[in-house]
Amino acid sequence: MQVPAQFEYARATSVAHAIDLLRRHGPESRLVAGGHSLIPMMKLRIANPETLIDINDLAELTRIGLDSGLLRIGALVRHAELLDSAVVGEHFAIFRDAERVIADPIVRNWGTVGGSLCQADPSEDLSAAFSAVRAIAVIQGADGERTVPVREFHTGPYQTVVGAAEILTELRVPIRPGGGSAYTKVERRAGDWAVAAAGAVLWLDGNTVSDVGIGLTAVGAAHFAAEEAEDFLRGRPATEESFAAAGRIAAAHCNPVADQRGPVDYKRHLAGELTTRALRRAAARAAGAAVETEGA
Amino acid sequence: MQITVTVNGAERTVEVEPRLLLVHLLRDHLGLTGTHWGCDTSNCGTCVVWFDxxxxxxxxxxxxxxxxxEVRTVEDLATADGLDPIQQAFSDHHGLQCGFCTPGMLMTGRWLLDRNPDPSEQEIREAISGQVCRCTGYQNIVRSVRAAAELSQVKGARA
Known part of the structure; x- marks a missing residue:
C-alpha cells in the first residue's frame, strides 16, 4: 500500500487565505487541488511537503469567461470543464483537441488546469497549448497580482516562476478574429503522456499567414514553443509546402531526449510531422472548415 | 483531524490522519469494501467513486x-427493488470475469448513462478508457453498458 508520509492539512477559504496559509506554513508547504501529480509523487517520497493547503473550495478560481477581448480560464477549472466549455471550443479548438487526449475522462474530472501548468512536467499538454496561443498567467501574492507570459512561466522541468507564497489564479488568452487552432498528439496508449505533441494557432489574411503560434511538448522545445518555425511562417502562403517546411524547422530546433517512450530521432520526426499536421488543421479551421477533434 | 462525509446518503464522522486516502477511508474505516484498491497511481480505475x-x-x-x-460508492447502486440496470446488464452479459475492475466500471457506466442514456460503442469505450480490466474482458464490458442503456430504455417505456 502506498500512502504519503505524514503532513499537516489546511483548507483555504479564499485566495487571500491560501496565500496567508502559504506564508504561515513556509516554503515546505504546497497547494493541492486535483493532486493527480502531487499525491502520487508524495506516495513515492519524491515530494515531501510538510503542509498541504487544499484550494478545492476556491470557487473564485473556477470560472471560464470572456472579458474585454480575453478568454479567461480560472486555475481551478477542471480538465473536463475546459473540454466541455462551449466558449473555449468556439474560440480555441486547440484546448478541446488537447483535453480530449489528456489523461482519461475520470482523471479529467478532478485534475485542474492550474495544477497541470504548475506541475510543469516537460511532457504536459496544456503548457504547449497555452504557449501556442501566447496566454498570460496571472499570479497572486501578498503584495497583489502580477502577470507573466506563459512562454516565461516555466523555468525548467517541474519549475515555474510562481513564488513560495504565490498562487496561479488565472490564464488569459487574447482573442483575435480570423484564427483557427488545433492540437495533435502521439501517445503509446490511451491516456498516456505524449511521446510528442504539437499545437498550432494561425491567423489568415486571405491565404497568407498573418500570425501564427506553435506549441510543442515532450521534445525539449524552449518555452514549449517553436519560435523559429513561427518566424518562418509569418507572411508566407498557407500551403502544404509552407507547413511541411515549418515542421522541418520545428524538428531541427527542439531537443528531445531518449527514454522509454522512444529514441531521439523518432521524437524529432514526430515533432516535425505533428507540427505540420497541427498547422494544416488550424488553417482549415481558420478558413471556416469543420474539423473534428480527434478521439483518444 | 475529524471529518464528516456523506457516504451513500448517510453522514459519517470519522477521525483520520490527513494522509489517509479516500479509498482507504471507505474500505478500512467505513467497511465499504465494494470499492477496490488497485494500482495506487490513478491508472487502473477500480477505485472510482462519485465525489459530489x-x-x-x-x-x-x-x-x-x-x-x-458527498461520496457515492458501488454499494449504493442496488435498491430495495433490486439491482441497478447497469448491474443487471453486467450479470446478464458476462461483464465481469474476476470482478476486480467491476466496481469502477459500474460507477463510470452508471455516470455515463445518466449523462448520455443512449451511448454509442465508441462513447462507451472512451468513457472507460481510464480503467483497466486485467482479464481484458472489454468486449463484454462494453456490451454490458450498451445493454444497460437498452434495459433502461425498455423500463422507461413501460413506466
Whole structure:
C-alpha cells in the first residue's frame, strides 16, 4: 500500500487565505487541488511537503469567461470543464483537441488546469497549448497580482516562476478574429503522456499567414514553443509546402531526449510531422472548415 | 483531524490522519469494501467513486478533501427493488470475469448513462478508457453498458 508520509492539512477559504496559509506554513508547504501529480509523487517520497493547503473550495478560481477581448480560464477549472466549455471550443479548438487526449475522462474530472501548468512536467499538454496561443498567467501574492507570459512561466522541468507564497489564479488568452487552432498528439496508449505533441494557432489574411503560434511538448522545445518555425511562417502562403517546411524547422530546433517512450530521432520526426499536421488543421479551421477533434 | 462525509446518503464522522486516502477511508474505516484498491497511481480505475456526483479515482483523493462533501460508492447502486440496470446488464452479459475492475466500471457506466442514456460503442469505450480490466474482458464490458442503456430504455417505456 502506498500512502504519503505524514503532513499537516489546511483548507483555504479564499485566495487571500491560501496565500496567508502559504506564508504561515513556509516554503515546505504546497497547494493541492486535483493532486493527480502531487499525491502520487508524495506516495513515492519524491515530494515531501510538510503542509498541504487544499484550494478545492476556491470557487473564485473556477470560472471560464470572456472579458474585454480575453478568454479567461480560472486555475481551478477542471480538465473536463475546459473540454466541455462551449466558449473555449468556439474560440480555441486547440484546448478541446488537447483535453480530449489528456489523461482519461475520470482523471479529467478532478485534475485542474492550474495544477497541470504548475506541475510543469516537460511532457504536459496544456503548457504547449497555452504557449501556442501566447496566454498570460496571472499570479497572486501578498503584495497583489502580477502577470507573466506563459512562454516565461516555466523555468525548467517541474519549475515555474510562481513564488513560495504565490498562487496561479488565472490564464488569459487574447482573442483575435480570423484564427483557427488545433492540437495533435502521439501517445503509446490511451491516456498516456505524449511521446510528442504539437499545437498550432494561425491567423489568415486571405491565404497568407498573418500570425501564427506553435506549441510543442515532450521534445525539449524552449518555452514549449517553436519560435523559429513561427518566424518562418509569418507572411508566407498557407500551403502544404509552407507547413511541411515549418515542421522541418520545428524538428531541427527542439531537443528531445531518449527514454522509454522512444529514441531521439523518432521524437524529432514526430515533432516535425505533428507540427505540420497541427498547422494544416488550424488553417482549415481558420478558413471556416469543420474539423473534428480527434478521439483518444 | 475529524471529518464528516456523506457516504451513500448517510453522514459519517470519522477521525483520520490527513494522509489517509479516500479509498482507504471507505474500505478500512467505513467497511465499504465494494470499492477496490488497485494500482495506487490513478491508472487502473477500480477505485472510482462519485465525489459530489462526479466519478473520481479515490486512490488519489485525500479523505480530508471529502470533508463536507458527498461520496457515492458501488454499494449504493442496488435498491430495495433490486439491482441497478447497469448491474443487471453486467450479470446478464458476462461483464465481469474476476470482478476486480467491476466496481469502477459500474460507477463510470452508471455516470455515463445518466449523462448520455443512449451511448454509442465508441462513447462507451472512451468513457472507460481510464480503467483497466486485467482479464481484458472489454468486449463484454462494453456490451454490458450498451445493454444497460437498452434495459433502461425498455423500463422507461413501460413506466
Amino acid at each position: 456526483g462526479t466519478p473520481v479515482k479515490s486512490c488519489t483523493v485525500l479523505a480530508a478533501m471529502a470533508d463536507g462533501h
